[in-house]
Amino acid sequence: MARRAPRYAEAERNDRALLEAAKKVLAVDGAHASVAAIAARAGVGIASLYRRYRTKEELFQHLCALSLGQWIEAAEHGLEHEDPWAGLVHYVTAAVEFSGGALGSLAGTISVTDEMAERFTRSEELMLALVARAHEAGVLRADATAVDVALLIEQLGKSSLVEQFEQQERTDLLDAAVSARQRTLAIALDGLRTGHGPLPGGPPGPDLLTERW
Template structure:
């Protein structure tokens, strides 16, 4: 066991590096992102990657599962906040911070595994608890749904400015761009508070997000 532990720790570090690299490469290249580009961005050898994952689909499926774990952890931390609004706001900010919607381009291009499906379900359950609690406390506008919040996170999770600066290597502007996004997220969160005029149209159905994951 002592000899396996370092290898397991290294594998976990590689998975996290691949997840962060995949988010950045997918943001630019979409579902056509190459495994070689992701491996290079993560600083992981392509041969090492293929020893761990048998195919590009298997890599992307694992990356989706890891990303969903982040959503679940953000929701669990949000629910530990005594204040229902702060708990919901923490969840939104955390999901935007780790680019919660960046794996969206993979929808419909890979098969949803049982592991992914279980995490999707758990994530939805926890988010539903956050939303229900905020509604019950009267701090979340009554016409805002979990779907509205999921779509908001997906939109805010992609930052064209941050992605452009990353491609340009402008690390000198990274903090300013991240600060600007935090301000934008706060403005968006204020729009979720109770007391605003009704939202236009009808609430989006869950199928708007879930059906796109059916492989074409």
């Protein structure tokens, strides 16, 4: 066990680096993103990557499962807040910051594994609990649904100024971009509070997000 522990820790570090790299590469290249580009951005050798993952699809399936793990962790921490609104804000903010919807471009291009399905179900259960709790407390507008929250997260997390300046290596503007994202997120979250006029159209159904997979 002692010999395997360092390897496991290294694999875990590589997984985190690959996930972050995949999010950034997929934001630009979509589902056509190459494994080589992701590996290079993560600083992971392509040969060692293919020793661990036999195919590009297997790698992407694993990264999707890891991403769903981030959603689950964010929701669990949100539910730990005694204040329902604070819990929902934590969840949305965390998901936007780790670019929760960044792997959405893979929808329909890879098979859904049992692990992905199980984690999605768990993530969905937790998010519905967060939304239901906020509704019951009267802090979330009555016509806002869990799907609305998920769509908001996905849209706010896509190709942000922060990522654009990171790609350009414009460190001089990075802090300003982070501040701007926080302001935009605060404006969006305020729109989820009670006290606003009705939202246009009918509420989106869950199939809008799930059917693409």
